[in-house]
Amino acid sequence: MDQITPKAVKEFKIVGTRPLRPDGIDKVTGKAMYGADLYAPNMLYGCLLRINEPHAFIESIDTSTAEELPGVKSIVTFKDFLKINPDNKNNPILENCIANEKVLYDGHAVAAIAAVDLNTVKKALKLIKIKYKKLPFVINIEEAMKTGAPIVSVGKKNENIPDGYSDNVIQYCSFGHGNLEDGFKAADKVIKRTFKTPSVHQGYIEPHACLASMSNDGKADLWCCTQGHFNVRSICSNIFKMDNSQLKVTASEIGGGFGGKTTVFIEPIALALSQKSGHPVKIVMSREEVFKATGPTVSSLVDVEVGMKKSGKITAAKAIIRYEGGAFPNETYELGAQSAFASYDLDAVKTEAFNVLTNRPTQAAYRAPGAPQSIYAVESVIDELCQHFNLDPLYVRILNAAKKGTKSSYGPTFDDIGLKATLEAAKDHPHYNAPLKENQGRGISCGFWFNFGGNTCVSLNINFDGTVGVVEGNPDIGGSRSSISQMAAEELGISLDKVKTVIADTNSLGHNDVTDGSRVTFSVGLATIKAAKAAKKELCKRAAKLWGIDEDAVIWKEGYAHPAGANAGNQEPLSLEDIAKVSSQTGGPISGHYEVNAEGAGVSFGVHLVDIETDMETGHSKILRYTVFQDAGKAIHPSYVEGQMQGGSVQGIGWALNEEYIYNHDGKLQNPGFLDYRIPVASDLPMIDPVILEIPNPGHPYGVRGVGETSIVPPLAAINNAVSRATGIRFTELPLSPPRVLKAILDTQ
Amino acid sequence: MLTREPEIKLKKLHVNVSINNDNLEFLCNPEDTLLDVLRNDLNLTGTKEGCSTGDCGACSVILDKKLVCSCLVLAAEVDGSSIDTIEGMAEENKLHVLQEKFLEHAALQCGICTPGILIAAKALLEKNQNPTEKEVRYWLAGNLCRCTGYDKIIRAVLDAAREMRKDHGPNYS
Numbered sequence: 044m045d046q047i048t049p050k051a052v053k054e055f056k057i058v059g060t061r062p063l064r065p066d067g068i069d070k071v072t073g074k075a076m077y078g079a080d081l082y083a084p085n086m087l088y089g090c091l092l093r094i095n096e097p098h099a100f101i102e103s104i105d106t107s108t109a110e111e112l113p114g115v116k117s118i119v120t121f122k123d124f125l126k127i128n129p130d131n132k133n134n135p136i137l138e139n140c141i142a143n144e145k146v147l148y149d150g151h152a153v154a155a156i157a158a159v160d161l162n163t164v165k166k167a168l169k170l171i172k173i174k175y176k177k178l179p180f181v182i183n184i185e186e187a188m189k190t191g192a193p194i195v196s197v198g199k200k201n202e203n204i205p206d207g208y209s210d211n212v213i214q215y216c217s218f219g220h221g222n223l224e225d226g227f228k229a230a231d232k233v234i235k236r237t238f239k240t241p242s243v244h245q246g247y248i249e250p251h252a253c254l255a256s257m258s259n260d261g262k263a264d265l266w267c268c269t270q271g272h273f274n275v276r277s278i279c280s281n282i283f284k285m286d287n288s289q290l291k292v293t294a295s296e297i298g299g300g301f302g303g304k305t306t307v308f309i310e311p312i313a314l315a316l317s318q319k320s321g322h323p324v325k326i327v328m329s330r331e332e333v334f335k336a337t338g339p340t341v342s343s344l345v346d347v348e349v350g351m352k353k354s355g356k357i358t359a360a361k362a363i364i365r366y367e368g369g370a371f372p373n374e375t376y377e378l379g380a381q382s383a384f385a386s387y388d389l390d391a392v393k394t395e396a397f398n399v400l401t402n403r404p405t406q407a408a409y410r411a412p413g414a415p416q417s418i419y420a421v422e423s424v425i426d427e428l429c430q431h432f433n434l435d436p437l438y439v440r441i442l443n444a445a446k447k448g449t450k451s452s453y454g455p456t457f458d459d460i461g462l463k464a465t466l467e468a469a470k471d472h473p474h475y476n477a478p479l480k481e482n483q484g485r486g487i488s489c490g491f492w493f494n495f496g497g498n499t500c501v502s503l504n505i506n507f508d509g510t511v512g513v514v515e516g517n518p519d520i521g522g523s524r525s526s527i528s529q530m531a532a533e534e535l536g537i538s539l540d541k542v543k544t545v546i547a548d549t550n551s552l553g554h555n556d557v558t559d560g561s562r563v564t565f566s567v568g569l570a571t572i573k574a575a576k577a578a579k580k581e582l583c584k585r586a587a588k589l590w591g592i593d594e595d596a597v598i599w600k601e602g603y604a605h606p607a608g609a610n611a612g613n614q615e616p617l618s619l620e621d622i623a624k625v626s627s628q629t630g631g632p633i634s635g636h637y638e639v640n641a642e643g644a645g646v647s648f649g650v651h652l653v654d655i656e657t658d659m660e661t662g663h664s665k666i667l668r669y670t671v672f673q674d675a676g677k678a679i680h681p682s683y684v685e686g687q688m689q690g691g692s693v694q695g696i697g698w699a700l701n702e703e704y705i706y707n708h709d710g711k712l713q714n715p716g717f718l719d720y721r722i723p724v725a726s727d728l729p730m731i732d733p734v735i736l737e738i739p740n741p742g743h744p745y746g747v748r749g750v751g752e753t754s755i756v757p758p759l760a761a762i763n764n765a766v767s768r769a770t771g772i773r774f775t776e777l778p779l780s781p782p783r784v785l786k787a788i789l790d791t792q
Numbered sequence: 793m794l795t796r797e798p799e800i801k802l803k804k805l806h807v808n809v810s811i812n813n814d815n816l817e818f819l820c821n822p823e824d825t826l827l828d829v830l831r832n833d834l835n836l837t838g839t840k841e842g843c844s845t846g847d848c849g850a851c852s853v854i855l856d857k858k859l860v861c862s863c864l865v866l867a868a869e870v871d872g873s874s875i876d877t878i879e880g881m882a883e884e885n886k887l888h889v890l891q892e893k894f895l896e897h898a899a900l901q902c903g904i905c906t907p908g909i910l911i912a913a914k915a916l917l918e919k920n921q922n923p924t925e926k927e928v929r930y931w932l933a934g935n936l937c938r939c940t941g942y943d944k945i946i947r948a949v950l951d952a953a954r955e956m957r958k959d960h961g962p963n964y965s
Contacts, residue, residue: 063895070903071891073838073878077904080837161828162821246938248842248850249904298840298904299938330843521901521939682898686940690901693941717847717936725942726926726933 057533058745061682064525065543066296075296078252078268083323086254087116089316090164090326091141091152091309092171093336097402097710098180098193099146101173104154109170114163117320118171120154124315128284135371137282139405140308146175147195147370148404149711150335157316157324180402180710184344184367187211187401195370195400204397211400216377218453219361219393226359226391230350233359234427237346238420239776240759241703242339242367245409246694246722249298250333255313256323261285263317265292267310270300270518271557275307276549282311283318293548294518301694302408305557308337334715338407339704341366341373343416347383351428355439360384360452364396364417368406372398375406375413378493381453382756383417386440386462386489386648388449402710408559410691411492411752415698415759419777422488422760427773436487436764437470440650444489461674461738462489462648468734469650474670483656483667486765490649490756494749495560496641496742500553501570503531503578505633509620511535513544513574515567516555521690521751522683523563529679530568530745534575536602537619553638561749564679565740566641572744578635585622585629590614643742647749649673651692651757655765662785664700664766670732676740676748685733688754692731695758697723703778807871811836812880820867827851827862830877838878838907842936849935852908852915853877859915861934878907881914889959890914890952897948901939909935913949921957925950 069075106118121143124131131137142151154171158164179193186192192209199213227233253267263285269275272292280290297304309326316324328337346363362383366376380396394417429436444462451457469475469487479485502514513531517523528542535542556562579599586604587594596611597604603616626633654668671688678684701721705713714720739746759777767773772787804819811834820829827844830836830853839862842850846861853862854876881888890913893899900906909932916923916931923931928949929942937945 061898064898066903067895067900068887068891070900070906071887071894071910072882073836073907075903076837077840079831079841082832082835161832162823246936247902247904248848248936248938249840249902250842297902299902301938327841330845330848522898680898682944683901686898686901686944689941689943690939691941694938716845717843718845722936722938723941724933724936725929725946728929728942730946731941731943 055533057529057539058677058679059681061680062525062529062539064522065528066519066524077249077298078295079327081254081266081295083254083256086323086325087157087159087320088161088164089155089157089313089324090168091312092154092168093150093152093332094146094173094175095149095711096146096175096177097149097182098178099175100178101142101144101146101153101175103174105172106154108172109156109167112163112167112170114159115156115167116159116322117157117316118154119312119315119319123319124282128282131282134282136278136306137311139371140311148402150332150404152336155312155316157320157322181211182401182403182706182710184342184365184399184401187367187399188365188397195402199372199400212397213372213400214376214398215396216380217393217395218380220450221389221391223359223361223391223393227350229358231353232428232431233348233350234424235346235348236424236775237344238423240343240416240419241777242342242403243698243702243704244334244339244720245301245303247299247301247303250328250330251304251308251337252327253310253313254323254325255310255317257314257318259321262289263314265290265310265314266295267292268295268297268304270297270304270520270559272518273516273549273554274305274557275310278307279311279314283314288550291548291550294546297518297520300520301410302412302559303338305408305559330717331715334720335712336404338405340409340412341368341375341406341416345417345420347420347424349424349428351432353432355432355434355442357387357389357443359391360387360389362394362417362421364394365399366396366413366416367399367401367403369401369403371405373406378413379417382414382491383421384452385491386445387443388445389452392452394452410694410755414492415695415756418490418756419759419763423763423775426760426764437466437475440489441466457646459738459741460646460648461736464736464738465648465650465672465674468736469652469672472670472734474652474668479654482659482769483654484765484767484769486653486655486761486763486768488651488757488760488764490651490753492561492647492753492756494565494644494647495562496566496644497556497560497562498554498640499566499570500555500636500638501567501574502552503571503574503635505578505619505623507623507626509541509623511537511542513542513571514547514552515544515571516547516552517558517563517567518546520558521687522680523567526564526679526683527567527571530571531575534572535579535619561647561751562644565644565743565747565749568679568745568747569641569743570637570639573637574635576635577637578633581633581635582619582622585626585633586617588629589617589625645676645740645742645748647674647753649753649757651761653761653765655762655769657766657769657784659788662781662788664779664784666696666729668729670734671754672734672736673750673753674736674738674748675750676743677737677746678735679747681735684735684750687750688733689731691752691754692758693723693728695755696762699759699762699777699779701778701780805868807868809870810874812877822868824867825863826865826867826870829867830862836877836879840904840907849912850905850908852911852935854911854915859912876911878911881910888914889955890949893948893952893955897944897951899940899944899948905935905937909937909945917953917956921953923953
């Protein structure tokens, strides 16, 4: 666990240390309250009825028998939502939660029931009579794009779609600069390959859960596990035509999300069941429902063409990206196109991307959404070119790496970035020069993520006893309360145990964007530091009042108000606690606030090194050694930065080696459970060694960059390159599961 | 006013059990799992539900000194048994060494798998006071964690084992 810090922004006392997380004790003793852990008096249990067909027209839904079952209190279908608000017919988020006219994927819900206990709900679900007509369906990207394919949803196609595609191809974008033709001509070798990646699921261990209670007057309380309760409020209040203020959403502790809990799946249903029954209603998804009806990531089909000089210099690069995100438009095809070549400083580059509909569950964001798939393809082709010219793959990446001043392939010009430093660190690491044995291969890959800022506000309250409460609005998914408290304590110059950070419900703080885009430590941290600065200003003012001097004559230093100079007098410095204790006499309670739509998040780069041994008799690949290098800007709590680097890597390892949505010829998902959808387990893995680099982000007062997402990007290509080098066979499709690798080995023998 | 005749329900089963050294009794339906009863009837929500098929280990408890997935045990089966859940792991206000080490090593991120992993790790250390890294990894292979990549979990368990051996003196093996 190394840390490499070329230059620090400033000296820190609390930032950069590893205190115990404030929510830790509750989480190791079972006290922490997650989505499914809340029960309300007079509560009903809700469940959804799902249709196991990939595509069907709903002719009728007869709920009359189910309604008669004692204990059943309410039943809702899409029609109820049309009664609530006719505009709901055009709401794709709601239609993904509950089908309108058509079942669009295997597992799409059509009705929901609330009853006094779970056994009654399950009995009642069987009493609903659905008549539907099966429709032709399409699961696969290539098939879906062809003219003549079954159309998932008519009328979604944008005008800029080139000719020759079906109406499932709904959006198109392109990015790039320079002259590709000249670039490819200047190359000594051009390699063009087509790559495929499967749909994979975020695989959070906590299934979606919520508890909704709506009163007769239309006010509602909603408790749910979500990455963004303000977003849940916006979506639900829109569906129910409620004022935002009338719907209070409280985020529970969250049992993993990785992007998959950035939208809603059951919350509007629970609210509708509650509205209709007058009872609080709790819905907890089963694991099968999570796999079938919540968002996996897109599956992809990507062509990459790269030209290289024998010196290793890239002369031109092109990618055509096709992402299938299920039954509704995916939001990641554009991010795939933008991120594909972000690691490189290129004179001629172009990426094009297509957004494709299929009869699969609607994709949701998954850690660096869209980047792993396109970067997998790019990094695999670059590795093949390195092999072709017998060039060191790290040398080639350093030679072509994006740096400060590089015009990125997607437009913006980069400021201070840490890619080169990260690559150099990998090159100097003992891992890179360790010997390999037979059937072993070493793979490397770069990774990139944009990082987001966004709408954020924080209140920082100084209590009368000199302790501090920070109120923020982003669910803590990996230790962020600790890093926010650390930044508050650092800025105020007080000890960490004086600070407590809480996550407010939607009525207790202004809007905060979702916990996504690796934005929380950056944006909430920024707002916390600025709120602390505002509080310090007020503290100085109060000290001035106590001393009877001008407020400009007081400065704040290391937790104390000091007279600003000899002219201000020689009063004894006053601590935060001294001032807080008498604040009632100097103007009332003291607090600081800050609101921002934050920019300057600062892009993030990482480099992964992996050693793999492939068993040539079984096709099984074992990870022998794994090292992660990533620029964190400034690691506020290094343990949780390492945790992000390790966790993302292992999710990427699962994607590369095991995980995939498997569909049968009938369009039904074959592996909606953890037994057959195999995520990495402890015995699959070695230790994951993290090396944190700190190249400060100029856009943050402490230099922070988001770290959460980049780490899932490199494993796909790093492992693909390692297995390709171990076996001598170039692979272009994930996962590299034993059957696929073994088949390739046998085919070449 | 009653609008419906009360249904004559299947007779519930009466179960006596010791949970975290407290003698308790409950009524359950024949099809209820131990996990259902712990969470929905006994307010012991520290035991988590991740899959209900015995694949994720989030619902791990110790039943008569054996590590089990409580989602695979029928509640009616546990009559006369002794059960340890996460709520009983700390003694009064003193955390178990494993709990301390999980905090110290930052071995949790979201924390949803943590109760199950702690229970499983405790069961391991009761059998094997000096496990190798490989033994810890294989023992915990039935407990899924999606956040950490397991690295810090494995380190925390090995460190806890070390600490517990130290506490018990050199003859403890």
